[in-house]
Amino acid sequence: MIAGVLARATRVLATPLLPDDYLAFVDPLWSARAPKGRIVATRPVGPATTELTVRTGAGWHGHRPGQHVGLGVDLGGRRHWRTYSITSAPDAEHLTVSVTAVPDGSVSTHLARVARRGDLVGLGPAAGEFTATGPLLLVSGGSGITPMLGLLRGGVTTDAVLVHSGRGGHVHADDLDDLPAVVHRHDSTAGHLRPADLDDLVPDWRARTMLVCGPIGMIDAFTAAADAAGVPCVVERFRPPEPLDADGTGGTVTFTTSGVVAEADAVTPLLRAGEDAGALLPSGCRMGICHTCVGRLSVGTVRNLHTGELETAEADGDVIVRTCVSAAAGACSIDL
The missing domain is CATH 3.40.50.80 (Nucleotide-binding domain of ferredoxin-NADP reductase (FNR) module)
Incomplete structure (x- = not known):
């Protein structure tokens, strides 16, 4: 544990800072590499729901009507991401989202009941195609x-x-x-x-x-x-479809970038298996919509828990999988 902390600290100290890093020291909203927003207002809009008004920084590239955005908050020394629908118009001065505190939801409870004006949140890119034309x-x-x-x-x-x-x-x-x-x-x-x-x-x-x-x-x-x-x-959908019953016994999952190895059954998402084993993995909606959790499948086969389809690593091409809705179908490696 101590060796790992020292190794990470050494990498940070030895990595040259870019101009964007200096700008972020002055004002986190100036960073284009790590987009952030600052909460400027909160408003109750339901018994357990709070609307957050967020001033976006330099890295925010806007949204289209009907899209959602990932919000990142630091809890317990880790960055957690969750995805929420954007309720403001694209040309509005500020971004607004509404967060409902759900039972056992540490992130939603923090955002709905604890977050205050002045707090910083990470911003993922706007995503989603919930729209249509005509009547x-x-x-x-x-x-x-x-x-x-x-x-x-x-x-x-x-x-x-x-x-x-x-x-x-x-x-x-x-x-x-x-x-x-x-x-x-x-x-x-x-x-x-x-x-x-x-x-x-x-x-x-x-x-x-x-x-x-x-x-x-x-x-x-x-x-x-x-x-x-x-x-x-x-x-x-705010919740994923019920996962399909899956045949098989799962397998050993290696997260090559994190250096974490996890044992997973056939129905546990790779994301959860990795987190339970101590890997710090990117995540957002955790239901297969926002594509924040994607990683390259470099070895082995995984099963999509929504469709039951198998995805197998290819030697001459990239197979990108969503770790929140994919499970091991034998030993596999993910570049995360």
Whole structure:
């Protein structure tokens, strides 16, 4: 342990500093190599949800409506990344995201309940393709309203209808009146919003592209309805699909850059196996969306836990895998 710390310290001291490093010493927001943001305001927007207003630094390259961003915070001596939908318009002065504290969620709890004005956060690049053109029907439930705010505030279309379901005091309830769209509110305490309700709420819904974000049951119900009606449908998930049952016994995973070796079964994501073994690995959404955790598979085979497909290292080409949704299918090596 001591030898490892000394080795890392020696590398830092022996590495020449670049101009960007000196700028970061003066003001962390000036760094283009390690983009950061500074929280300038916090606002409660739900029982367990806080909106963070962030002033972005030199390394931030903007976003498109409907995208998400990774926020990095240092907890317990480690940098942790989580991904959140962007709720501000691309031309807004500041970036805004809303974070809901989840049970046992150390990062979300810190951002929603502990973070204050003046705190620095790491910023990943904006990512995601949750968008569409033409007449839109936006269907959301609970905190699924957040990417819808980004779409509508960003002016993705002039013809949109939002149908939102939530209990009393739900997330961003006070902001719905300001949205540039026809809004139908459904109090979920009176029963779940169902696809059958659309004929009364939005009679022309079959002529619109549907975008859905919310609880898994809602997503499944409305995507099935869209498929049956032949309606294009785009989905944003805050949780990954349930992993498939996987055959096999896993294997030994070597993280070549970190020098960490882990034993993993056939259903444990490589990311978690590596972290449990002490590797400091990049991560973001941890559900296969943001591509922050990717690494090159240099040896062996892994299985995609969402699709069941196998990916095998190739001697003459790069095979890039997402460690948060991939598991060992025998001994393998990842360049992380």
